[in-house]
Amino acid sequence: MSTAPAPRRTTVGRTVARARTALTRPTVVLGAGTLLVLLVLVMAPLIGLVNTTLQSDNRQAWSDVFASPMSQNLLWRPMGNSILMGVATAVGSTVIGGFLAWVVVMTRVPGRRLLGLLAMIPFALPSFALALAWESVFRNDLVGGSTGILVNLGISVPDWLAWGPVPIAATLTAHYFSLSFMLIAAALAGVNGDLMEAAEMTGASTLRVAKDIALPVVAPAMISGALLAFAEGVSNFVSPALLGLPVRFHTLSTRLYGAISTGDVSRGYVLSIVLILVAALIMYASTRVTGGRRSFETITGKGGRRRGVELGILGRPVAGLAWLLVTCTTIVPGIVLVLSSLTRHTNDFTSGLTLHYWIGGSDPALAQGQPGVLNNPQILQATWNTVLLGVCVAIGAGVLGLLISYVITRSSGPKWLVGTLNVTSFVPFLIPGIALGAAFIAQFGAPIGPLPSLYGTFAILVLAGIAATIPFSVRSGTAALSQVSKDVEESAVMAGAGLFRRIGAIIAPLTARGLFTGGVLVFVQMVRDLSLVVLLATPAMPVLAVLTYQYSSENFTQLANAVTVVIAVISVAATIIARRFEGAAQPWNSNS
Amino acid sequence: MRPRASSASLTITDLRKDFGDTPAVDGISIDVPEGSFLVLLGPSGCGKTTTLRMLAGLEDPTGGEIRFGDRVIARGDGTEMVPPAEREAGLVFQSYALWPHKTVFQNVTWPLTVAKWSKEARRARGEEVLSLLSISDLADRYPGEISGGQQQRVAIARMIAPQPKVLLFDEPLSNLDAKLRVDTRGELMRVHRSTGATSVYVTHDQVEAMTMATHIALMKDGRIEQFGTPRELLESPRTAFTATFIGTPPANIIDCEVAGGRLSAFGVDCGAAPASVRGGALKAMYRAGSIEIDLEASASGCLEATFADQVPMADKWVVGVDLLDGTRVSVSRDTPVDLLPGDGIGLRPPQAPDAYFDVDGALLDTEVVR
Numbered sequence: 001m002s003t004a005p006a007p008r009r010t011t012v013g014r015t016v017a018r019a020r021t022a023l024t025r026p027t028v029v030l031g032a033g034t035l036l037v038l039l040v041l042v043m044a045p046l047i048g049l050v051n052t053t054l055q056s057d058n059r060q061a062w063s064d065v066f067a068s069p070m071s072q073n074l075l076w077r078p079m080g081n082s083i084l085m086g087v088a089t090a091v092g093s094t095v096i097g098g099f100l101a102w103v104v105v106m107t108r109v110p111g112r113r114l115l116g117l118l119a120m121i122p123f124a125l126p127s128f129a130l131a132l133a134w135e136s137v138f139r140n141d142l143v144g145g146s147t148g149i150l151v152n153l154g155i156s157v158p159d160w161l162a163w164g165p166v167p168i169a170a171t172l173t174a175h176y177f178s179l180s181f182m183l184i185a186a187a188l189a190g191v192n193g194d195l196m197e198a199a200e201m202t203g204a205s206t207l208r209v210a211k212d213i214a215l216p217v218v219a220p221a222m223i224s225g226a227l228l229a230f231a232e233g234v235s236n237f238v239s240p241a242l243l244g245l246p247v248r249f250h251t252l253s254t255r256l257y258g259a260i261s262t263g264d265v266s267r268g269y270v271l272s273i274v275l276i277l278v279a280a281l282i283m284y285a286s287t288r289v290t291g292g293r294r295s296f297e298t299i300t301g302k303g304g305r306r307r308g309v310e311l312g313i314l315g316r317p318v319a320g321l322a323w324l325l326v327t328c329t330t331i332v333p334g335i336v337l338v339l340s341s342l343t344r345h346t347n348d349f350t351s352g353l354t355l356h357y358w359i360g361g362s363d364p365a366l367a368q369g370q371p372g373v374l375n376n377p378q379i380l381q382a383t384w385n386t387v388l389l390g391v392c393v394a395i396g397a398g399v400l401g402l403l404i405s406y407v408i409t410r411s412s413g414p415k416w417l418v419g420t421l422n423v424t425s426f427v428p429f430l431i432p433g434i435a436l437g438a439a440f441i442a443q444f445g446a447p448i449g450p451l452p453s454l455y456g457t458f459a460i461l462v463l464a465g466i467a468a469t470i471p472f473s474v475r476s477g478t479a480a481l482s483q484v485s486k487d488v489e490e491s492a493v494m495a496g497a498g499l500f501r502r503i504g505a506i507i508a509p510l511t512a513r514g515l516f517t518g519g520v521l522v523f524v525q526m527v528r529d530l531s532l533v534v535l536l537a538t539p540a541m542p543v544l545a546v547l548t549y550q551y552s553s554e555n556f557t558q559l560a561n562a563v564t565v566v567i568a569v570i571s572v573a574a575t576i577i578a579r580r581f582e583g584a585a586q587p588w589n590s591n592s
Numbered sequence: 593m594r595p596r597a598s599s600a601s602l603t604i605t606d607l608r609k610d611f612g613d614t615p616a617v618d619g620i621s622i623d624v625p626e627g628s629f630l631v632l633l634g635p636s637g638c639g640k641t642t643t644l645r646m647l648a649g650l651e652d653p654t655g656g657e658i659r660f661g662d663r664v665i666a667r668g669d670g671t672e673m674v675p676p677a678e679r680e681a682g683l684v685f686q687s688y689a690l691w692p693h694k695t696v697f698q699n700v701t702w703p704l705t706v707a708k709w710s711k712e713a714r715r716a717r718g719e720e721v722l723s724l725l726s727i728s729d730l731a732d733r734y735p736g737e738i739s740g741g742q743q744q745r746v747a748i749a750r751m752i753a754p755q756p757k758v759l760l761f762d763e764p765l766s767n768l769d770a771k772l773r774v775d776t777r778g779e780l781m782r783v784h785r786s787t788g789a790t791s792v793y794v795t796h797d798q799v800e801a802m803t804m805a806t807h808i809a810l811m812k813d814g815r816i817e818q819f820g821t822p823r824e825l826l827e828s829p830r831t832a833f834t835a836t837f838i839g840t841p842p843a844n845i846i847d848c849e850v851a852g853g854r855l856s857a858f859g860v861d862c863g864a865a866p867a868s869v870r871g872g873a874l875k876a877m878y879r880a881g882s883i884e885i886d887l888e889a890s891a892s893g894c895l896e897a898t899f900a901d902q903v904p905m906a907d908k909w910v911v912g913v914d915l916l917d918g919t920r921v922s923v924s925r926d927t928p929v930d931l932l933p934g935d936g937i938g939l940r941p942p943q944a945p946d947a948y949f950d951v952d953g954a955l956l957d958t959e960v961v962r
Contacts, residue, residue: 487689490650491750495703496677505702509693 027411027499034404035417038424041467045436046276046427048443049269058266065270074255074267075274081244082234082251082278085168089233090226092173097180097225100322104181105188109319116185118326123178124571126528128238128548129564130171133333135242136340136347136557138162143246145555146346149336163247168239174329175239176232180225187221188214227286235279235432237531242552252278253434253531260438260535272438280430334568341562346555357558373562382542383566385458389543390523390574393465398519400466401425401473402511405481406503408474410489429471433531440464441535456538468532469522476521480514481507520578524571599626599789600661600680600757602647608655608668609642616642618814619656624807626661629784631801632794633837634811640794641762643811647792648683648760649676660758660790677706681758682751686766688743690735690750697722697731700750707754721749724786725779741772748780752787759784759791765800777803798838802826810834832953835877841910841922843946844878846895855945858916860895863944866956875953876945880924885911886938887929894938897921899931913937 053061065075097119103109104116122130139148140162150157160166204212237253245254252275259268341358345351354360360372373379404425408418428436440463444454454460484507492502508515530545537546544567551560602624609617617639624630632640645651646666647658655668660681665674690699701718709717722728725745730738735746744764751759761780765773781804784791795801801808802822810817810825810833818825818834829835835843848855848862850869855862855876862876886894897913900920904910909928913921921939931937948956 485687485689487685487687488691491683491685491689492691493650493676494648494681494683495754496675496706501706506691510691 027407028414028417030403030499031407031411031414031417031421034400034407035421035424037400038404038421038470041463041470042424042427045439045443045467046431049272049439052442053266053269053273058269061266061270064267065274073250074259075252075271078250078252078255078271079274079278081165081240081249082253082275084165085172085236085240085251086230086232086234086282088165088169089172089176089236090230092169093177093180093229094222094226096173096177096325097182098184098222100177100181100325101185101188103318103322105185107318109315109322111323115322115326118330119181120178121330122175123182124524124575125175126530126545126548126564126567126571127172127175127236128242128530128545128552129337129568130174130329130333131167131239131242132548132552132557132561132564133336133340134167134171135552136336136561138167139347146348146557149340149347149349152348152350159247164244164249167243168249169233171239171243172233172236173229174333176229177329179228179232180222183221183225183228184218187218224286227282231279231282231286231432234282235275235434235531237432237434237534238549241549253432256438257434257534260441265441269438269442272435276431276435279432279435283430337561337565337568341558341565343558346557357562370556370559373559373566376559378542379544379547379559379563379566382544382547383570385461385542386527386544386567387570389458389461389465390526392462393469393526394519394523396462396466397469397473397522398477398515401470401475401477401518402480402503402507402515403477404470405474405477406507409478409481410486425474426471428467428469431468433468433529434534436468437464437532437535440467455536456541458541461533461536461541461543464532464536465526468529469525472525473518473522476514476518477511480511480518483514484510517578520574524574527570527574528567600663601626602628602630602758602790602792603659604643604647604656605659606656606668607643607646607653607658609639609646609651610654615814617646617653620809620811620814620816621656622807622809622816622819624790626790627788629781629791629793629804629806631805631808632792632811633796633798633801633805633808634817635796635837638811639814640796640811644683644760644762644792644794647758648681649674649679650683679758680756681760682754682756683760684744684747684751684762684764686763688735688747688764688767690743690746692735695732695734696727696738696746699735699746700753703750703754717753721753724752724783725749740767741776744768744776745779748783752783752789755787757789759787759789761791761793763795764793765795765797773800780804798842799840802838802840810837829877829947830955832875832877832949835947835949839879840905841880841924844880844883844919844921845875845949846878846915846919846921846941846945847917848874848876850874858895860941861893862895862941866948869948869956873951874956875949875951877947877949878921878941879946880910880922882942882946883921883923884940884942885913885923885925885929886940887931888938889936891938891940894940897937897939898933899929899935899937900933902928904928913939915939 052058064070068074100115100119104112104119109115135148137149138157138161139146140151140157140159141147142159142163148157148162234251235253236251237257240249240251240254241257244250250258252271256268256271256275259265259271339349340347342353342355343349343351344354344356356372358372359374370376404421408422408425411418431439440460441455444460444463446455447453454463488510489502489506492506497505528545530549533543534546534549537543544563548560548563548567551557551563602622604620604622606619606621607617608615608619620639620643622630632643634640642651646653649666652670652673653666653668657664657668658666660679663674664672665679666672691702694702697718700721701714704714704717718731719728722731725748727742727745727749730742730746735743738746744767747764764780765776768776777800780793784804793800793804805822807819808822808825809819812833817837818830825834825838829838829843832845836845846857846862848857850865850871850873853865853867855865855874857876865874888894890896895915897915900912900914902909902911905924908924908926911923911925911929913923915921923939929937950956
């Protein structure tokens with residue numbers, strides 16, 4: 001407290017006094033703190049990645065990759081394959097997703113609601129589920145090992161259908177069309193009945209209304225969905241790894257995984273940088289098109305829409321096609337995975353069904369003595385690790401995301417700080433999971449000063465998980481914060497509650513629902529993710545997704561499929577529990 | 593509630609708030625004694641809410657100084673910035689900003705918890721303010737379960753619970769319906785009297801200001817247009833803006849030409865010009881009761897106008913008419929007119945206007961000739 005008149009101060013004195021008052025602002029401290037954490041989690045690994053390749057021992061890797069006899073096999077052909085997969089995924093996803101969105105939102109095909117629900121499922125499942133299911137059905141004897149259901153039934157499967165670009169593109173499309181579907185359906189639902197009717201009142205033909213009114217509204221969602229599918233297709237690891245590697249069909253992701261896992265680390269890092277640049281370019285283009293971050297909008301039923309598009313004679317074929325598509329991408333793979341995990345000899349129903357791979361003990365005659373998944377200490381350890389990883393990442397990313405979104409949306413902090421936070425928290429969105437994993441090894445895989453190497457620890461998995469999910473957490477934090485008006489918080493300021501007390505007593509209870517839902521989505525994302533953890537998990541620190549991949553590579557198909565079913569069950573259960581809790585957490589909303 | 597001996601006077605000196613290059617508050621000075629009821633009045637965007645938020649400590653001034661009593665609570669150069677809770681000021685938000693997850697009683701007592709009051713003291717004080725505002729029976733309800741008027745009372749109870757020396761109100765009545773607004777106005781004045789705290793009240797409604805204020809600061813474009821008592825602002829407006837903002841209905845301003853010691857508008861003589869003005873343009877102020885309506889559309893000596901609307905007010909009728917250039921003029925008379933909107937009528941000006949302003953709206957210091 002000071003008394004009037006204001007003492008005359010020197011410039012220095014005034015600066016000190018000003019700095020002192022600025023430092024009493026916890027938001028400034030909070031902003032600086034969260035930025036520091038982000039820099040360590042996001043920027044440091046990227047810098048470490050680039051830095052490692054520039055060390056004198058490793059510089060050779062750049063010329064190896066870009067200008068050497070190996071370049072063709074190391075970089076250019078995989079890159080061509082990556083882009084080919086990206087284009088195929090983008091086209092396939094947009095066509096299928098767009099078609100289903102149109103059927104669900106604009107027509108009156110029977111069972112549209114269920115159709116819409118099923119069309120969203122593939123994206124919620126692990127992306128290796130479809131690749132494994134494909135393998136279980138179509139695998140032939142080209143590379144040896146056990147064969148798929150069709151071959152075992154005596155139906156020969158051509159190589160192009162069993163291996164390489166066609167099955168990879170098909171499984172990627174079957175996974176990512178879901179995303180296009182969600183984006184396009186949300187946009188179509190926004191073209192509500194009134195808007196269309198207003199256009200029809202002018203006397204325009206149906207085709208013209210579709211072209212001039214509906215298409216422009218939906219176009220950004222279509223383009224955005226296509227670009228996202230493209231970026232995912234370019235960088236996806238598991239489909240090319242399962243369906244391409246055995247026949248030496250390489251993409252950038254499998255090449256960099258191969259390089260790093262065989263000890264050829266610096267070339268792997270260079271390939272990671274290339275992959276990051278390719279993916280970042282596309283993702284950046286996508287966000288420019290939509291003018292924002294990826295949205296996971298769900299379709300809300302718009303009441304009062306007066307009528308659907310009349311399909312006439314085409315009604316049955318259209319409905320049949322739509323049902324066929326969702327059945328083949330959700331129900332059929334599910335059944336295949338479950339049944340396949342029950343066959344005594346891989347994918348051979350004539351050998352009889354058994355629960356051995358689920359509950360059996362070690363039997364040297366089956367899967368080299370690996371016990372069933374529910375009886376297998378390694379799998380139980382991996383399940384525990386996976387769940388714990390999901391929980392830790394969900395909590396860590398949730399807290400960090402809330403704090404960052406708080407600084408971004410609420411603080412009157414310096415512009416550069418808010419801007420840097422905003423950009424940095426968005427960066428991981430541009431980085432493919434497998435490349436981010438590589439970057440984490442590059443930065444934290446070796447001791448830094450007194451800090452030990454984190455390679456093979458649980459900590460590196462959690463840190464990488466938080467880094468990978470922070471764009472989503474910031475986004476859901478921002479959405480949750482928008483539920484708390486600024487006034488409500490300022491009235492707590494007036495009451496004398498400090499920043500952390502406000503966050504604890506006012507903001508957290510009021511945003512609990514949104515934060516919890518966001519946390520569950522992060523949890524599910526971590527449980528089903530493979531590409532981020534495939535380089536980071538070690539045999540001593542196993543997680544389920546990596547085990548699946550290993551079992552599949554070692555041809556323990558039943559085990560791989562059984563673990564995939566476990567992952568799917570955990571993901572779906574978490575989602576259902578989240579829904580249950582949503583309503584109960586806020587008693588003050590019960591009567592209104 | 594016991595009246596508090598310790599209220600605080602309020603001194604604002606050259607206060608500024610710039611957002612980038614745009615001044616929201618452009619250097620204002622106000623001084624009111626303790627126990628005053630100061631109303632910051634003005635159209636939206638005039639800087640009144642920003643000023644209030646600087647008093648509360650929710651915005652930092654970029655220039656000038658604020659003092660409660662002898663105590664400097666904020667300085668624009670950043671050398672002094674007392675946190676909101678240490679200013680002994682309470683704020684009622686326009687949206688009430690009740691905490692939706694706390695009951696009414698918890699809303700009122702949570703600030704006391706933060707201020708580390710003992711449990712018994714909190715309970716006693718909470719019951720005291722709830723009964724003062726006649727909402728004791730709502731104690732266990734959540735804000736979402738009570739009406740807007742009741743929420744308003746909770747917000748007021750929450751503000752006065754910690755016994756602040758300065759009460760701040762940000763358009764607290766704007767979300768209430770007309771009848772409730774009048775009732776709550778009385779309630780607020782009762783709270784002001786019983787606490788004895790200096791109050792600062794932001795509104796765009798001049799009726800609220802005239803009813804409640806001991807002092808009004810009429811603001812426009814971040815500056816104070818006029819500061820004074822309600823009566824001063826009504827009876828001696830120093831600018832044309834003040835004249836057209838204050839009063840029910842407010843005074844009328846008509847653009848006039850000066851020639852040969854006479855005023856004219858649209859070629860019609862409007863009375864005597866001030867002696868000091870030889871020629872050019874000026875604004876003449878006519879109160880609603882000074883002008884008469886001639887129902888004959890083109891009566892000689894009358895300004896041409898068209899009828900727009902009329903509304904009863906106390907035992908008079910206020911008739912709104914539009915001049916040729918669209919200027920709205922309000923005339924008060926004993927009987928309603930029997931016309932349709934758009935019908936022509938005449939306006940008969942008095943012998944001289946009630947006041948003169950120059951073209952920029954500043955009062956011309958002239959003896960008004962009646």
